[in-house]
Amino acid sequence: MLAANHSYYTVENLSAEAALQELLDGNQRYALDHVEHPHEGSQRRVDLSVAQHPFAIILGCADSRVVPELIFDQGVGDLFVLRVAGNVADEAVLASIEFAVEHLGTRLVVVLGHERCGAVMAAINHAFSEGKLNSLISYIEPAIKAGREANGDCVVSDTVKAHVHLMVKQIQSTEPILSHEVKNSSLKVVPAYYRLATGKVEFL
Template sequence: MKIHRALFAAALLGSGAFTTSTIAADQAPAKTDTHAQAADEAQLTPAQALQRLKDGNNHFVANKPEHPHLTPKWRTQLATGQHPFAIVLGCADSRTAPEVVFDQGLGDLFVIRVAGNVLSDEILGSIEYAVEHLGSPLIVVLGHERCGAVKAARETIAAKSEAPGHVQSLVKAIEPAVVATANADAETTAKANVMNVVKALEKSGPFLSDKVAAGKVTVVGAHYDLDTGAVEFLTAK
């Protein structure tokens, strides 16, 4: 799937969703300290962004959340632009909200959620947009314990049947992980599914693969424990 940058720019200008950098210098409003802080945070390296997520999850697990970036002043400043330091592709499960799990606030995360944290052209386009136009240096694919989509995929494939309605599209997307972990438990399948998506993102053109190769963007997999609240960051086998 190709992204036409000129069309993106035109769409952004038409909607008014542009940053002050797109306005002539003599017309641009002065940045406030809060807006400047948001812009600075967008310059985090992938490693720094990942550490910030790990620290936030530690706050959540310890029941000592800091609830950053939720003040009215911060909300008002975000109205002029966003600089999310990480993209999270997570499951739509109601128990796994990334802003809560990672103890982040408004404008910190560019979150995309779909059952089974699977890829589609629309989701890939959203991720590409956040990387290309918002400068996010980190992509996290977040799966979780006892995932209903993974369970449905395993049971449907084991029964050699078909899931009802559009749920079958989720089954097909998760099927490679199910087949590869046929003799393992559901959590192993969920983690394999996460890493399949990680690998697909790392190899995705037209520019994600180049940015990953250059070290400008990092893609990592993660698995959330519903019982403890802890996020395990996964590495390729």
């Protein structure tokens, strides 16, 4: 039902549950090569020129293979996308999520990790540099410890998933705005994992 009409959430924000279903439906279309490319074109631009009501916030990796609008088969104005290597929730990302929740009314955040994430592999391999990469890796290190404690080893996919879970907790516990919305059940933050070859998103 939700996939049949893509225009209704331009007027009012979707609930977290309806937003999640929309993402699931869109990802299924993408994985099966049945994409609809909704919400593109001149009329859509005109409709959105006054206001935006993205139905989901996606915190994803900057990896060129993980493009949220494509893998969820969504269009202009549908997703509030934050992309940074290793999908880390740093201060700027948390502030951006607050903005979308407070001012745009978005009710769902998806933290989207992915298979063979280069940032996570760099963190595991201690591939430190003299540049800015170290500060990014510091956000991923707690997941490496969590992965080692769970497995006694450092499997990349497990570390990516542990990292996604930790970023979800970070977002949920960020005071005062996000933690308050989560406690009120007016914001949902969910972990997800993307597989490169199949194009499928697994909600964890």
